[in-house]
Each structure stands twice: as C-alpha cells, then as structure tokens.
Amino acid sequence: MGGDDIIEVRGLEHVFDGFTAVRGISFTVRKGEIFSFLGPNGAGKSTTINILITLLPLQKGTVRVAGHDVAQEPGRVRESIGIVFQEDVLDRDLTVWETMEFHGRLYSIPRDERRRRIDDLLRVVELDPKRNERTKNLSGGMKRRLQIARGLMTRPKVLFLDEPTQGLDPQTRMRMWEYIRQVNKTGTTIFLTTHYMEEADMLSDRISIIDDGRIIVSGTPDALKNTLGEDVVYLETEDDGKARETLRGVEEVRSIKESPRGLSITISTDGSHCLPRIVERVRGAGIGISSVNLKKPTMDDVFVHYTGRELRDTTG
Amino acid sequence: MAWEFLTVYWREMIRFVRFRTQLFASLLQPALWMAFFGVAMSSNFNRFTSAIPPPPGVFSVDYLTFMAAGVIAMTTLFTSLFGGISLLFDKNWGLMREMLASPMPRTHIMMGVSLSGMTKSFIQVSIIMAFGLLLGVRFFPGFSPVQIAVSVIGIYAFVGVFSLGFLLFSSTISMRLETPEGLQGIITLLTLPIFFVSNALYPIQAFPPILQALSIYNPLTHLVSGIRYFALGSDFFAVGARYTYTTADVLGSFAYLVAFATVMYFLARRTFQRAVVT
Structure with a gap:
C-alpha cells in the first residue's frame, strides 16, 4: 500500500x-x-x-x-x-x-x-x-x-x-x-x-x-x-428484418435482437464509434431510419451484472 | 485540563431554559408540594403532636418547617433520578453519536449532564426555601447572618453531592436502556421506597425495626439529616420526637453521600466506556 x-x-x-x-x-x-x-x-x-x-x-x-x-x-x-x-x-x-x-x-x-x-x-x-x-x-x-x-x-x-x-x-x-x-x-x-x-x-x-x-x-x-463492454444501439427502421440482414458481418456487432420497438444491437466495443457506421450501412441499403438510440451501461447494469439482481429492487 | 464537559453542560442548560413546560413544571412542582401537602399536613400534625410537650429547654419546630427539609430532599431526588433522561433522548435521536465520535472523553458526557442536573436542583432548592419563607417555614431560627450563610452553603453541599450520586445513577440506567418508558418504570419503582422509607416526612424513631434499619442505609435519610442540621440546628423537637445531631453525625452523613456518589461515578464511567451507540 x-x-x-x-x-x-x-x-x-x-x-x-x-x-x-x-x-x-x-x-x-x-x-x-x-x-x-x-x-x-x-x-x-x-x-x-x-x-x-x-x-x-x-x-x-x-x-x-x-x-x-x-x-x-x-x-x-x-x-x-x-x-x-x-x-x-x-x-x-x-x-x-x-x-x-x-x-x-x-x-x-x-x-x-x-x-x-x-x-x-x-x-x-x-x-x-x-x-x-x-x-x-x-x-x-x-x-x-x-x-x-x-x-x-x-x-x-x-x-x-x-x-x-x-x-x-x-x-x-x-x-x-x-x-x-x-x-x-x-x-x-x-x-x-x-x-x-x-x-x-x-x-x-x-x-x-x-x-x-x-x-x-x-x-x-x-x-x-466499460468492463461490461455492452453498449446497446436501439434502431427503428422501415424494415427491421432487412436492416438486420444488412448488419450481419459488422465486426463489432455481437448480437441483434428484434422487438416490436425495433432492433437492439449489442456492441462489443465503444458504441459511440460504431454507431455512424451502422447508420451508414442501413441507409446505404436504402432502408429509412426513424430513430437511433445509444445506451451506455449504467451502474445499475454493473450491479445487475455482478449480483444478478437489480439494485432498485432491493432498496424498496 | 479538559473542560469539554462544560460544553455538554452549556447545551443542557440551553435545553432547560428552552423547554418552557419542563422549566415551569420543575419550578412549580416543589412549590405546590409545600403549598398543598405541606399546609394540609401541618395543620393535622400540629394538632396531634401538640399533645406531646417538648422537653424543657428544647426548641420546638412546627410541622411545615420540619417537612420543608423533606420537600427539598424529595425534589432533589426526583429531579436527579430523571436527570439522565436527556441522555436517552440523545441516544434515540442519534445525537449521542456526535459526542461519542468526537475526541471528547466519554466521562465528560455524563459529568456535563450531571452537573447541569445539579444546577437545576440548586435552583429548585433556592425556590423552595424562598417560597417556604412566604408560607411560614421558620428555617435558621435565631441564626446570625454569618450562620445563615454557612448553613445555606452546607445545605447546597449536601444537595450537590446527593444529586450528583443519583444523576450518575440515572445516567447509567439511561445508557443501558432503550426507551424513556423503561426509565420511567424504574424511577417509579425506586422513588416510593426511597422517599417513604426515610425521615423526609416523619420521624423514623417509630418505624418497625426492619424499616428503621433500611432507612439508615437510605441516602435520602442522610440528605434530610444534613439539611435539618443546617436549617434547624443540632438540637430540636418536632413531630413528637427530639432530634440531636453531633458534628460527627453530620460528617458521617456527608461521607456516606460522598461514598454513594463515588460508587455511582465509577458505575457510570464503566457503562459509558463500554457503551456502543450506532
């Protein structure tokens, strides 16, 4: 020490x-x-x-x-x-x-x-x-x-x-x-x-x-x-299925999930650097984007990650 | 020299003046005792005891004057037994932690609280004596101004040591208890025997032997004896009994009270040094 x-x-x-x-x-x-x-x-x-x-x-x-x-x-x-x-x-x-x-x-x-x-x-x-x-x-x-x-x-x-x-x-x-x-x-x-x-x-x-x-x-x-390494990009497009296809093969994209409110794309590195390329790629394929959202992990996510519980739940 | 206990004392006195109801109650209560119990009882007792003539040459004391010493003692007892309650509030409101986490030695907490309780007793005693004079209490019969001054100092010395003992006792209990109700219960339980198995209101000469023996060990008896010696002299007649005090008697009573306070000090110190309050 x-x-x-x-x-x-x-x-x-x-x-x-x-x-x-x-x-x-x-x-x-x-x-x-x-x-x-x-x-x-x-x-x-x-x-x-x-x-x-x-x-x-x-x-x-x-x-x-x-x-x-x-x-x-x-x-x-x-x-x-x-x-x-x-x-x-x-x-x-x-x-x-x-x-x-x-x-x-x-x-x-x-x-x-x-x-x-x-x-x-x-x-x-x-x-x-x-x-x-x-x-x-x-x-x-x-x-x-x-x-x-x-x-x-x-x-x-x-x-x-x-x-x-x-x-x-x-x-x-x-x-x-x-x-x-x-x-x-x-x-x-x-x-x-x-x-x-x-x-x-x-x-x-x-x-x-x-x-x-x-x-x-x-x-x-x-x-x-950052240890979580899980920035998430939320994307709403005209055609989520097609957009998902387009994003296959982007190196930093770890996984893509479809939901009624659009795609949630988990990024393995810093999401803010990856985001412009994702947008360019989807636009380049002729798919319109109606909203983009980048979510960095919060301390809450960190807590959940390490304890498996939400901090909010336990504090009442 | 560490004077931090004066800080605790200062705060206690601010509280005393600021809690108006508590202040007035504590000042009024002894006066009410004198005015109602004292006057009512003395009219009865004086009637009963007038049948017993005092021995020739012995100065006779009326009942109101006799019991005034008892009321001084009783008030001191009650105030002192309750004195530790402010520690209980400190504990329950978390304020104790500020003091315990400070570098101030812990004994200063109990000494500050106790000395402020002693001051409150002095104020009450002064009021009783002044009010008693108005009601017709005849303290200091035929005393010269110098004798009166010495007697008042003597009374305060007895009251001071006695109250310190019971305040330290009360502080010990308060530090060990969780609720004011608990303290209230213990005080109620203690005041009855301490007050009634003593010479505060009546002579102990007529007690059954067991009560008489107990009353000798009662600190209140020694306080009352001390007050009567200084207020009424070393030889007087009251409630059908003759009272004589030698200097040795009075010094003995004082020594007993000092010993009591000393024991209580060490008990309180032990409790404070071990106390964990979070």
Whole structure:
C-alpha cells in the first residue's frame, strides 16, 4: 500500500449476534479522492462506516484511518475525521449557530478560531441568514447543509458521508453534490455510502460495490461500466428484418435482437464509434431510419451484472 | 485540563431554559408540594403532636418547617433520578453519536449532564426555601447572618453531592436502556421506597425495626439529616420526637453521600466506556 492511502482496510469482519454483517472486506481510499460504497440497504455499508469512525469496536481485521489504527488510537482517528450521519442528527431546539458552536467546543477549537470558522462555513453553505433559527425550523436540504458545515468545522482529513442525499428532492440532491465536490476540491478526502447509483456514478473517483457484506467489484465508474463492454444501439427502421440482414458481418456487432420497438444491437466495443457506421450501412441499403438510440451501461447494469439482481429492487 | 464537559453542560442548560413546560413544571412542582401537602399536613400534625410537650429547654419546630427539609430532599431526588433522561433522548435521536465520535472523553458526557442536573436542583432548592419563607417555614431560627450563610452553603453541599450520586445513577440506567418508558418504570419503582422509607416526612424513631434499619442505609435519610442540621440546628423537637445531631453525625452523613456518589461515578464511567451507540 502506498503512502497516499488515507484509509486502509484489510480483512474486516463484523458479526452482530450471530449475523455476519461484513464478511472480510479489504479496500483502500487514496488521499484527495471521492470514494463511494455503493450497495443496497443492509449490504454492510453502515457497519463498515461505523467501524471506520470508531463508533463500533473493531472485531476482526485491521483498519487505519488518516494514519492511525482505529483500535489502537481511536482518539487520533476521531480528531482527523468529520462525519455527516445518515439521518438528521441535529438538536431540534438549538439554533444553527449553537449547533456549530457545540460541535466546535466538543473538538476544543479555540474560541476565536471557532467563531471564524462558523462564520465562514455558514456562508459557504448559505445558512448565514438562518444562524439564529432553531434547527427544527429548517428544510430538509438546509439540515443536510448544516450537517455538512458541521462535519467540516474541524478541518477533517477525511469527511464521511453516510447516505448524504437520502430523502432529498432532486434539485436539493444536485446542490448537495455540488457542495460535496466543492469540499473535495479543497483537498478533503470524501468517503461516502449510497444506494443511489447515479450518485456514486456522478460523484466518485472510485467506487466499491458492496453486497451481502462483501465487496463485489471496485474501480472508477467508467472502468466499471466499460468492463461490461455492452453498449446497446436501439434502431427503428422501415424494415427491421432487412436492416438486420444488412448488419450481419459488422465486426463489432455481437448480437441483434428484434422487438416490436425495433432492433437492439449489442456492441462489443465503444458504441459511440460504431454507431455512424451502422447508420451508414442501413441507409446505404436504402432502408429509412426513424430513430437511433445509444445506451451506455449504467451502474445499475454493473450491479445487475455482478449480483444478478437489480439494485432498485432491493432498496424498496 | 479538559473542560469539554462544560460544553455538554452549556447545551443542557440551553435545553432547560428552552423547554418552557419542563422549566415551569420543575419550578412549580416543589412549590405546590409545600403549598398543598405541606399546609394540609401541618395543620393535622400540629394538632396531634401538640399533645406531646417538648422537653424543657428544647426548641420546638412546627410541622411545615420540619417537612420543608423533606420537600427539598424529595425534589432533589426526583429531579436527579430523571436527570439522565436527556441522555436517552440523545441516544434515540442519534445525537449521542456526535459526542461519542468526537475526541471528547466519554466521562465528560455524563459529568456535563450531571452537573447541569445539579444546577437545576440548586435552583429548585433556592425556590423552595424562598417560597417556604412566604408560607411560614421558620428555617435558621435565631441564626446570625454569618450562620445563615454557612448553613445555606452546607445545605447546597449536601444537595450537590446527593444529586450528583443519583444523576450518575440515572445516567447509567439511561445508557443501558432503550426507551424513556423503561426509565420511567424504574424511577417509579425506586422513588416510593426511597422517599417513604426515610425521615423526609416523619420521624423514623417509630418505624418497625426492619424499616428503621433500611432507612439508615437510605441516602435520602442522610440528605434530610444534613439539611435539618443546617436549617434547624443540632438540637430540636418536632413531630413528637427530639432530634440531636453531633458534628460527627453530620460528617458521617456527608461521607456516606460522598461514598454513594463515588460508587455511582465509577458505575457510570464503566457503562459509558463500554457503551456502543450506532
């Protein structure tokens, strides 16, 4: 493992009353990247994150976060990380400012420095006008932003985000993604768990797909999708049968299926390069084309490919 | 020196002032005890006990004054036993995780909560004493201003140690339980014997031997003795019995309460260090 790994997990296992939640996983997170744990609810994501942030005792394996062993030096780990919990973990009757002040004091940040950071962060997450509002009066998005600001207050080396956009509306989610990217740009490593595929896809430098307590596959979003090598071209023509004949013998075409809504052509390489030739060939044979569609594999397809199940189905 | 427990204390006090109903209830409840139970009982008890004359030369205390010490003790007991409930809410609302995942030592959580509970008891005790004076409680008979000042400090010292013990106990239970209902049940179960097998409302001299023996081990009895010593002096007559306290008695009671609080501290510390909250 290189010196650039900020999180190193080896052979991590965790059992709750006879139920094995995590079955021997190993992974590393590099300094400065956004790393996602993608998987359905109950896959072991939260258990893993709770061990990494020292809320659950380590049972088996080794875990180092920001250069410190979670079992040997939990205090040093706690000083180096920030956390945004899955649910809204806010005291309803404290104001926005008091929430930040409380957190800063928990971490013994000196008063002047603390006040300065609170002002800065509240401006960044656009909650400055709400500083004297009690948290129970904030909208869902504001609560999340406040928790992100709180998690950043201690200038953590790693920020843990457990399902950061769960239950938020689409616009608010996009805003959250922007905030997360912004935070990452300032050098903070981000470890996030999510069961939203597009979230992992849009945000992450690297993803590990986790299911049933195991890491099934890891890689960059593009690499994961490309390993499937299955871009699909959907073609609607005047004569599907004839078009199908014409496309026989195109090297990259792996298979062609006819359906009432046209042809679905599975391509073995990058579909975007192959598509013009397919169109030229069908047109050249004098067959009119009414629609063309290229579908790249999604993280959902990746998940299905490796687990045989749809992620959407398992999350309910 | 680590002062993070003051952070927890600060938050607890904000909550105390902000939960208006809780604030008023906690301030009103002891006053109501004095106003209704105290006045009603004293009119009866004074009638019964007037038949027993105090020994010559011994200062006689009316029932309202006698039981005022008991009401102070009772209020402290109830408030302290309930004091840990905020930890239960912290746990159920996930707020405990913010504290447990921070570098703050865990003992600071329980000390912050306990010290804020102690402060609440001090406020309540002050209100009872002030309100009692209005109702006709005659604390500090013939005391000089200096003696009164010393006595008030003495009462706060007893109340402080006692409440700390029960707050730490309450914190321990709260950390081990899942629901507020559970805590409620345990508290109800405990308050009855602790309150009634004590000298808070009546003399223990007339108890059957078993209850008398039990009451000696009851921390509440020692708290009440301490308060009466400081509020009424070392030799007085009330509810048909003569009370004399030597300095050794009072120091013994205080030492007992300190020992109780110390045991509770270590119990709570163990619980907090082992607690897993996710």
